[in-house]
Every structure is written in C-alpha cells, then in structure tokens.
Amino acid sequence: GNSVTQMEGPVTLSEEAFLTINCTYTATGYPSLFWYVQYPGEGLQLLLKATKADDKGSNKGFEATYRKETTSFHLEKGSVQVSDSAVYFCALKSGNEKLTFGTGTRLTIIP
Amino acid sequence: DAGVIQSPRHEVTEMGQEVTLRCKPISGHDYLFWYRQTMMRGLELLIYFNNNVPIDDSGMPEDRFSAKMPNASFSTLKIQPSEPRDSAVYFCASSFLSRVEAFFGQGTRLTVV
DSSP: OOEEEEOOSOEEEETTOOEEEOEEEEOSSOOEEEEEEEOTTSOEEEEEEEOSTTOEEEETTEEEEOBTTTTBOOEEESSOOGGGOEEEEEEEEOSSSOOEEOOOEEEEEEO | OOOOEEEOSEEEEOTTOOEEEEEEOOTTOOEEEEEEEETTTEEEEEEEEETTEEEEOTTOOSTTEEEEEEETTEEEEEESSOOGGGOEEEEEEEEOTTSOOOEEOOOEEEEEO
8 A cells, every 4th residue: 555654753953954854655656745734733734746756846945856766755955944843744645536644744943 | 715614623522522523625626535633643534525425434433433525515524422532633625636735724623521
C-alpha cells in the first residue's frame, strides 16, 4: 500500500536558518505529492504540490522536488522566519482518491 | 468561495452524550473526507464520500461513529455515545477529482469529559 515517511520532529531553528524536512514515500503507480502546513489552531493548508517526476513545487519561499529515483519529496527553505512555525505534513495521492499523510513535523523558529 | 465550513468550532460534551459535527464542502467538489487528529495517532482518515456515496469507511473506529452525506453540500459525523477517548480535532476536507489537492476546513475541537 501507499505510505509516507517524514522526518520526526520537533525541529527547532533560528530565524534565517536553512530548512530541510525529509519526506520519502512508497506508492503504486505515479503519485502526486504534496506538502501541507498547519498553523496553530487552524486546519491544514496546501503549501505546494508536484504531480510528476522532476516537477518542483514552490510557494512562500518553500520548495520541494519530486524525485522518482529516490522516492523523495524533501521540503526546503533558504531562510526561515518566525511565522513559518507550524506543523508540516507530507502527503501523496495515487490511483485511488484519498490522500495518504505522513505523521507531521513540528517546526519552531526562534527569533 | 468560502472554503470548507465546519461547525461547531469547539464542542464540549459529557461522556455518553450524542455529538454531531457538520461540514459544508466547497461547492462543486465531489469528494468529501472526514479526518481525526490527535497527538497520539496524528491525522487519521475516518471515511470519505464520492458524489454523496460512502466509498471507504474502514477508518471509522467503532460502531459508535457514523457519517452521512444527504446531499452534495452537507455532511455530518455523529458519535453516539461519546467517550473521553473521542476527544480530538475532527477535520472535514473536500476535493474535485480533476484537481488533485484537498481543501480542509478549520476543524472541530471535540472534548468529551
């Protein structure tokens, strides 16, 4: 079956540091890949997505590249801000209609 | 569009009481999902519908949980009777097949005391 494994948290960084949150997946077929973000007290919001191999999703300074050869979709940002503090979920959708989520990574940015 | 709308935002109830959570999906979306989020288990898919028909309810934890979608613009998740271990944040999400991402509501924080 489909599964997503993402970096265990929590992750704490200083403002302006470089961020990487690792995500690898197992899926049948050719999945679409997503990163969702959940700010405190809110629902999940789509941050970025990629629908085929070598696609790069980007939004709000975050990027992730769909790597079929390594079955990965790592999230990166060059310079994080305090406002990026949130929980980040990697997810995939393949064949069937439901999203498969990772366990989430809590990110805290210290001023 | 207003997005996915859930009500209530917060619910506190006593053990044994019936609880009904409500969701209005984004207009035109043909898939609706109910998720539960807890610290221990993370995000769990409970059930999802396509064109108002339940497709997969294998994530529903017990018979105490039931979900309905009487029309394309409304769904309910009912817990009867409620128990303290049902305390969680319940999210509703909707999507349109031709677009791959799902859009989430703000969630209902349920506390059963």
